[in-house]
Amino acid sequence: MTCEVDLxxxxxxxxVHRVAWALAERGIDHGHVEVPPSAVRPKDFVLPQEFIAHSPRLEIPMxxxxxxxxxxxxPVLEWLEVVVPDAPALLPRDEEGAARVRERMxxxxxxxxxPMVGVYYGVDDDRIATASASLSRAxxxxAAWLDVEPWLAGASPTLVDAVFVPFLVREGALRSLGFVDPVPDAVLEYAGRIRAGRGWPAVAWTPEQADELVARFLARRRxxxxxxxxxxTGAARGASPDGRPT
Ligand SMILES: N[C@@H](CCC(=O)N[C@@H](CS)C(=O)NCC(=O)O)C(=O)O
Known part of the structure; x- marks a missing residue:
């Protein structure tokens, strides 16, 4: 590796987990610069100057x-394939294979x-249930892809796996937040392959991290x-019998 890389x-x-997984899976050494998203950012946290300069929406990952x-x-996953070409590739070199990866991402x-975000941020029970059902359908x-091939777009890992991996990290937390349906067997078996790979330790949550996330979202919901x-109640108290404000 000739370049220096920071996430x-x-x-x-x-x-961020998509990129962290791909970097680890490809064996690309890199540094980590901690930039908490605004929802969990300490008040006195100072954003790095280069982050302000180069992340147009002030979003991680950068x-x-x-x-x-x-x-x-x-775009970062694809860019890393180009600028770090000497590490194992996750984007097929042939056009047809690359097109399939892009479509599946x-x-x-x-x-x-x-729907994953819908379960996390859901407040009403019926909306959470709708998001859970959509996630289950997805x-x-x-699972239908995995019935044909062992990875999400072929015989070996690709960028599609990187894009999906955050679901596997969050599955337990999603359960605690209202995702109810069982995960299809093909996806469970696939999860075993992901967990045995070299990208997994870079993204796996500790039980404490999972609990922290769930507690944060439940508190937000409440x-x-x-x-x-x-x-x-305030509106009802301040309304006249015909519903107009008094
Ligand atoms: N489309 C972006 C979305 C990135 C994103 O939404 N990141 C969130 C954190 S998970 C963020 O940085 N939000 C801005 C903030 O919290 O200040 C991507 O795929 O990287």
Whole structure:
């Protein structure tokens, strides 16, 4: 390896986990620069100047390779394939294989990440249940890929696996937050392959980290419910019988 690489991120962020997993899976040595997302950032935390300069939305993950920087997980994953070419590749070199990887990364983003975030941030029980059902349907789709090949886009790991891995890190936490359906067997077996690989230790949560995350989201849920109730009772108290404010 000729370049120096740094990952700017935080253990709570699923998008950071995509990049952390790919770097470890490819055996790319790198530094870690701690940048907590705003929801968990200490008040006195000072954002690194280079992060302000090079992450246009002030989002993690951001990666530095030599003098260059890039933010946004999927573009970063692809960029690392180009700028660190001497490590094992996760993007197929042939056009057809690369196109399939790109299409599946987009599907994981839309079909797995969207309901995953829906379960995390859900407040109403029916919305959480809807997100849980969508996540379950998406996992059936993933299982259908795994019925054909051992990895999400072929006979060996690719960037699609990097994009999906945050779900496996968070599965237990998602259960505590309202994800109810069982994970298909094909996905469970695949999870075993991921956990045996060299990328996993770079992303796996400790039980304490999982508990911390769940407690944070449950507290957020409770607070939003209480705020809504207070608003509703306040409005009811201040309303005339025909519903207009008094
Ligand atoms: N599309 C981006 C999304 C990254 C993202 O949303 N990161 C969150 C943390 S998980 C963030 O940095 N949000 C800004 C903040 O919290 O200040 C990607 O794929 O990298």
């Amino acid at each position: 700017y991120g935080h253990w709570t962020c699923p998008f 990666v530095r390779v030599g003098e260059e920087y890039l933010a946004d997980s999927i 987009g599907r994981i983003d839309a079909e797995v990440f969207t 996992l059936e789709g993933v 607070k939003t419910r209480v705020n809504r109730e207070t608003r509703t």
